[in-house]
Amino acid sequence: MNPILLTPLDISIAASLIILDAALSILLKLRLHRQIAIAAARMVVQLVAIGYVLRFIFSLNNPAATLLLVLVMVLVAAREVATRPETRFKGQSTLAIGFVSVGFATFVTAVLALTTAIRPQPWFDPHYAIPLAGIILGNVLNSASLSLDSLLGSVKRERQAIEARLSLGGTYREAIAPLVRDAIRRGLLPIINQMSAAGIVTLPGIMTGQILAGLDPLEAVKYQILLMFLLSGGSGLSALAVSYLTAWRLTDERQRLRLDRLK
Amino acid sequence: MQPALTVKQLRSELAGPFELSLGRGTCVAITGASGSGKSLFLRMVADLDPNEGEVWLNEQARAAMAAPAWRKHVTYVAAESGWWAEIVIQHFSPNRREEIAALASSLGLGAELLDAPVAQLSTGEKQRLALVRALLPAPPVLLLDEPTGPLDEESVVRVEALLRQRMATGTSILLVTHDPKQAERLGDQRYRMAARRLEAP
Numbered sequence: 001m002n003p004i005l006l007t008p009l010d011i012s013i014a015a016s017l018i019i020l021d022a023a024l025s026i027l028l029k030l031r032l033h034r035q036i037a038i039a040a041a042r043m044v045v046q047l048v049a050i051g052y053v054l055r056f057i058f059s060l061n062n063p064a065a066t067l068l069l070v071l072v073m074v075l076v077a078a079r080e081v082a083t084r085p086e087t088r089f090k091g092q093s094t095l096a097i098g099f100v101s102v103g104f105a106t107f108v109t110a111v112l113a114l115t116t117a118i119r120p121q122p123w124f125d126p127h128y129a130i131p132l133a134g135i136i137l138g139n140v141l142n143s144a145s146l147s148l149d150s151l152l153g154s155v156k157r158e159r160q161a162i163e164a165r166l167s168l169g170g171t172y173r174e175a176i177a178p179l180v181r182d183a184i185r186r187g188l189l190p191i192i193n194q195m196s197a198a199g200i201v202t203l204p205g206i207m208t209g210q211i212l213a214g215l216d217p218l219e220a221v222k223y224q225i226l227l228m229f230l231l232s233g234g235s236g237l238s239a240l241a242v243s244y245l246t247a248w249r250l251t252d253e254r255q256r257l258r259l260d261r262l263k
Numbered sequence: 264m265q266p267a268l269t270v271k272q273l274r275s276e277l278a279g280p281f282e283l284s285l286g287r288g289t290c291v292a293i294t295g296a297s298g299s300g301k302s303l304f305l306r307m308v309a310d311l312d313p314n315e316g317e318v319w320l321n322e323q324a325r326a327a328m329a330a331p332a333w334r335k336h337v338t339y340v341a342a343e344s345g346w347w348a349e350i351v352i353q354h355f356s357p358n359r360r361e362e363i364a365a366l367a368s369s370l371g372l373g374a375e376l377l378d379a380p381v382a383q384l385s386t387g388e389k390q391r392l393a394l395v396r397a398l399l400p401a402p403p404v405l406l407l408d409e410p411t412g413p414l415d416e417e418s419v420v421r422v423e424a425l426l427r428q429r430m431a432t433g434t435s436i437l438l439v440t441h442d443p444k445q446a447e448r449l450g451d452q453r454y455r456m457a458a459r460r461l462e463a464p
Contacts, residue, residue, distance in 0.1 A: 163345055
């Protein structure tokens, strides 16, 4: 089965829906038409650009180039993770923690999938490695960001409780453990929701895409199940890594709570 | 006699340097305006804030002890008490209920408070229960930050009586208070904190 290829005309017809949105905005005085136009234009430019980048990287078929692109993607994701929380570390610690957690979780899950389940030849074939890393990265970013935000916020709120435990001779590990647990739980909730809703409330994007591209629904479902497992693994690893690294950065060799390291 | 607690050249970016020696079973009382560095000083002795210099417990250097062990012996009680579980009793070792109730009652607190949610307690009740929590393991040195700040007169009398009783059995106390009369009543030595340095009153 060959995918049905889209022509420029097909896309232009769909673009008329954007015009409809803009017209609605003008008609109902929503004052969103400028934003709609800019967002639509940005989306087209960004996607076309990444299309060319991917085509170029695929044609190079060079592991170093693939790795470089994935690293750039991880760095952009880490920046997103680092800028979300209201409370942040002074200096570049937040970015470093985001980069290590997101990179570690994505790398482990992607390599596991590429070497065991999907098994392209060679395993780092950019046709598989890059899209897979991208999907995992999107989810991992979400988990890491939620966990980080939760932990930094609760540590600031619970300062007196944490220091009360430390003052009584408790270890930092004991004092911070409940907050770390909550942060990891917070990071895992979205993927649990996503798995519970999959197939009933939502038809996941990858599966839909593959069905549209002509793949048998059951084959597409198998892919989607594999992906969900990968995503939950990635979410768990990133929530874990980001929470433990943050907890570690918030203390020192004398088991103090170092809120002075936060902005 | 060897002092229970010796502070030598204790300093941080924010306060000090401090020199102090606290005799066994005695009380050093520190008064001073708010923001003068009284709490900072106690937190530095407890090693809760970064600091340099030496602190000794009898003949043992703080640097030679793990931080949690140090804080078990030299216990800081903050001016605003912290609670990490829902019910009061969950903050205590579970098999010492009778001792806890006895200590609480000496401070005028009924035993029913031990099973109450922390959120239902008044500031004064929390303050006294935090003191009970710190006194229970009988640490040799107590660092008390405004222990009677939010309390009524009767409770202040009870707290001071309990502290005197502990001093008589060898506990040494470093007390921060805004009340000069309390400093006179309890302090064997008195200091004033001004501009983040200790001076004679």
